Amino acid sequence: MSVGRSTGTAVTGSEDSRDARIHVDFVGGEEYAVRMRGHHVATDQPLDNGGVDRGPSPVELFVASMAACTAYYAGRYLDRHHVHREGLRVSADYRMAADRPARVERVRLDVRVPDGTPANLRQGLHAVVSHCTVHNTLRQRPEIHIDIS
Template structure:
């Protein structure tokens, strides 16, 4: 399914897919209007939400309580190249979460398709139409 990328003005860039529009902008210090998350923040959020989805499905399939389940994500970047060097996902589990499922929920979240795409990156084909 194709995604259309458009440029509404300033440093904003939008992506439209399946009838949804994803708005992005750059922070003011990077020449943007700070009206939406930056594209890199959307990229990072796709990692967290994908891992979160797999954790959610893990709990739903076992009829485990989701109350209090939270996923915190932070990351590190090389100060010179700005390359992403580490992504850390920390799960806060509900108080009554069965201990026997601790490692299993991490394995489930690790099946995230966004993470797998990073670990085995696709080929990029850029061209002029």
């Protein structure tokens, strides 16, 4: 996976600090360069889907964003309860739908807490990670507008 940091400045869509912009540019074949806040990620398709596998697919990034958001929220929860994050891991399994439209049908996230995490924190941890920003966005669908220019 190609991930890096470029020297560009963040570009926002408006004066509202809640707005942000991500750019995706064609590289070649099925590869695209994704740029946001000075970071860049290469996306591609697997070999069996016409790509050369130079990076994760957009669907993998989508599922990864759910797992990473869950890990972030879990880590913050553990910090608030004075539990170290060493050993925290979130794994994601997903299944694509067999019918149309093409979409992710199911995602299962497994949050592995560090050794020594008190059992009485698990219920609260589950509640917190179930409401990370990515999960909330999926539950309360955003408005999506596509402009062709």
